[in-house]
Amino acid sequence: MRRFAPALALSALALPAPALADLPAPVRAMIDAAIETGDEDTVRTVIDLARTTNPGEAAEIDAILAAYETDLAAAAEAEAAAEQERIRTAGLFDNWSGKGELGAFRSTGNASNTGITAGLSLVREGIDWRHKLSGRADYQETEGVVTREQFLAAYEPNWKITDGLYAYGLAQYERDRFQGFSARYSVSGGLGYDVLTGEEMTLSVKAGPAWRRTEFVGGGSRSDLAGLAALDFDWQLLDTVTFTQDASAFVQSGSSTFISDSGLVAKVAGDFSLRLSYTVEHDTDPPAGAVNTDTLSRVTIIYDF
Structure with missing residues (x-):
């Protein structure tokens, strides 16, 4: 189970979502709440359920997932870069x-x-x-x-x-x-x-x-x-x-x-x-x-x- 910092969840919530007008508000609220948890497994489960129960809005749901995955990759890359920098700047008695x-x-x-x-x-x-x-x-x-x-x-x-x-x-x-x-x-x-x-x-x-x-x-x-x-x-x-x-x-x-x-x-x-x-x-x-x-x-x- 992968969890990410609250910043990732907030960033994902703030992502622009073009052409989402047809997605029912309760469904979008459910997806937003899942993203806010920072739990990737939960997010993917909720999105799968939303796609199953709202087949007509599959393209819009896929757009939300694509934006979430982009933010996910950026957060992982930033985390890896920060870890490498921490190791490079560590003192003699660290690590x-x-x-x-x-x-x-x-x-x-x-x-x-x-x-x-x-x-x-x-x-x-x-x-x-x-x-x-x-x-x-x-x-x-x-x-x-x-x-x-x-x-x-x-x-x-x-x-x-x-x-x-x-x-x-x-x-x-x-x-x-x-x-x-x-x-x-x-x-x-x-x-x-x-x-x-x-x-x-x-x-x-x-x-x-x-x-x-x-x-x-x-x-x-x-x-x-x-x-x-x-x-x-x-x-x-x-x-x-x-x-x-x-x-x-x-x-x-x-x-x-x-x-x-x-x-x-x-x-x-x-x-x-x-x-x-x-x-x-x-x-x-x-x-x-x-x-x-x-x-x-x-x-x-x-x-x-």
Whole structure:
């Protein structure tokens, strides 16, 4: 159901209506009242009824509809132009949306324990650019000894080439001492495409060359050229339940990294949701003393803003 500003309704009421003398006054009053509501569905329903009950004045009724549709298109165009201008003139801290997460995790692999997890993701949509910021931390301490410490921070700008095609850049930092590295830096750039953009299902894929530098806990470091491929899939199963699947692969001559994150998000109340997720991270050639595969089960509360 589409609604428009009162200005549109008033404008439509003031439109010149040539050759409407034969249209009964009550019928014209009914059409005018429908236009005044600003509800397009109501207007079209009333006009259809007026045409059915007054077949002799069909041409005059069609003239009213044509004038209404012209005004409708002009209002939509003006609204779109105003929205674009608002985005173009927005300040640095405007037009951001995002979500925060807080909850608990259970891990297996290099460390088997339970701890707390927190995450934050932000998106800023512009005319030609989209900016993404994300961060996550998993931490657990037992009797004063840290048994889980994993941090990730990433920044990804997108430049929109067409409606679906975009160029991306990525800068990412990771820290996971239990996987054997005190820091891992990743930089990538390439192309992405929004394959699905429906209300119930979205799918975005991207790929490009990458460079990674790993600083090991035991000392020393390594730099490698790599290739990055990733996907982001969301499927709204029910009005309040969404399935999410994120996957990425850094493929290189050294230790390649494959990550899969599957989740179910259920709306709880207002802007709050509950998320259950399962993450698998596999390194083909981890540092000495570390195992290849880590898994992480998370239960988090999400706040959308």
